[in-house]
Amino acid sequence: MDELNTLWVYLSASPIMxxxxxxxxxxxxxxxxxxxxxxxxLHPVIVAIALIVAFLMLxxxxxxxxxxxxxxxxxxxxxxxxxxxxxxxxxxxxxKQMFWPLIIACISGIITAAxxxxxxVVGMGGSRETVLSLTPKSVTSPIAMGIAEKIGGYPxxxxxxxxxxxxxxxxxxxxxxxxLKINDHSVQGFTMGLAAHGFGTAQSFTVSSVAxxxxxxxxxxxxxxxxxxxxxxxxxxxx
Amino acid sequence: xxxxxxxxxxxxFCQFLGELIVRYLDWPFPGPVVGMVLLLIGLIINGGVPQxxxxxSEGLLTYLALLFVPAGVGLMVHYRLIAADGLVIATALVxxxxxxxxxxxxxxxxxxxxxxxxxxxxxxxxxxx
Numbered sequence: 001m002d003e004l005n006t007l008w009v010y011l012s013a014s015p016i017m018x019x020x021x022x023x024x025x026x027x028x029x030x031x032x033x034x035x036x037x038x039x040x041x042l043h044p045v046i047v048a049i050a051l052i053v054a055f056l057m058l059x060x061x062x063x064x065x066x067x068x069x070x071x072x073x074x075x076x077x078x079x080x081x082x083x084x085x086x087x088x089x090x091x092x093x094x095x096k097q098m099f100w101p102l103i104i105a106c107i108s109g110i111i112t113a114a115x116x117x118x119x120x121v122v123g124m125g126g127s128r129e130t131v132l133s134l135t136p137k138s139v140t141s142p143i144a145m146g147i148a149e150k151i152g153g154y155p156x157x158x159x160x161x162x163x164x165x166x167x168x169x170x171x172x173x174x175x176x177x178x179x180l181k182i183n184d185h186s187v188q189g190f191t192m193g194l195a196a197h198g199f200g201t202a203q204s205f206t207v208s209s210v211a212x213x214x215x216x217x218x219x220x221x222x223x224x225x226x227x228x229x230x231x232x233x234x235x236x237x238x239x
Numbered sequence: 240x241x242x243x244x245x246x247x248x249x250x251x252f253c254q255f256l257g258e259l260i261v262r263y264l265d266w267p268f269p270g271p272v273v274g275m276v277l278l279l280i281g282l283i284i285n286g287g288v289p290q291x292x293x294x295x296s297e298g299l300l301t302y303l304a305l306l307f308v309p310a311g312v313g314l315m316v317h318y319r320l321i322a323a324d325g326l327v328i329a330t331a332l333v334x335x336x337x338x339x340x341x342x343x344x345x346x347x348x349x350x351x352x353x354x355x356x357x358x359x360x361x362x363x364x365x366x367x368x
Binding site: 046071073076082088098159160163176180190196224 | 331341
């Protein structure tokens with residue numbers, strides 16, 4: 001029994017446990033999502049997080065212990081953020097053609113998202129940490145986490161809320177486009193990529209390749225511009 | 240294989256430069272974002288995406304969703320804050336996302352319509368000339 005215990009202590013201190021659990025949970029979550037017909041409510045990332053949280057509670061492992069190992073997967077978010085420059089470069093011609101409409105819509109969308117979030121949370125009496133963690137919610141996770149860290153929110157809380165925002169956007173977006181008669185795929189895609197980042201981009205690719213391309217573009221642009229605009233908005237509003 | 244390793248090294252080097260610049264100049268932006276801008280400038284100067292850089296980027300971006308998971312599990316640490324501000328958070332997420340979609344969609348629809356018109360006019364003028 002003692003030997004087993006020592007073995008368990010050794011294994012749970014090694015990164016191998018956390019990495020295996022993360023990959024296994026993601027694979028199971030992807031399978032569940034496929035079985036559910038790719039519903040935005042059961043996004044693989046959200047299901048995987050729920051599975052891992054349940055598992056950690058079951059074996060009584062803290063988040064710090066888990067992250068000790070999982071940080072090797074987490075680390076790759078840095079180079080992945082840099083990698084977003086490649087699709088952005090691929091769409092450079094499009095950006096040049098529609099430069100000003102896209103920039104104006106993007107900046108307006110970013111400020112709308114931030115100011116409406118701050119107004120609602122402050123108006124309803126939420127804590128300062130909640131405000132600052134929620135402000136970058138429409139920005140793609142790797143950038144949103146960096147922004148949250150810079151402005152004083154909790155990056156890990158932001159990461160989770162960003163994912164939930166994406167799922168919500170995928171549900172609301174198509175209903176809104178129908179109600180407002182916004183039929184142009186480039187407009188639809190750009191709007192989805194701005195408000196619902198990677199989730200919106202993935203969904204837009206199922207509408208058409210034009211919608212997908214513009215969503216990816218919006219995700220990259222929003223991420224880049226938000227990193228510059230949001231710290232200024234927060235400072236300006238004195239949150 | 241060498242090309243892909245080179246591509247990954249390029250991504251890491253851009254991130255490294257980005258972190259250096261952010262720390263040195265005390266900018267309020269994340270280092271990897273500055274790294275992304277540096278890579279974009281590099282690609283524009285180079286006039287194309289080197290094979291290895293494309294391979295490494297596509298490899299990482301294919302599994303982008305997986306990379307969010309470790310940080311997302313961190314939600315469990317904040318259960319007290321989520322329990323205390325749960326209604327506020329849910330309201331803000333739903334309302335703000337709806338308003339953002341509305342403003343961006345309507346605005347770009349108008350601006351893009353104008354853009355298409357001006358593109359048509361430019362074509363007409365070309366035709367007349």
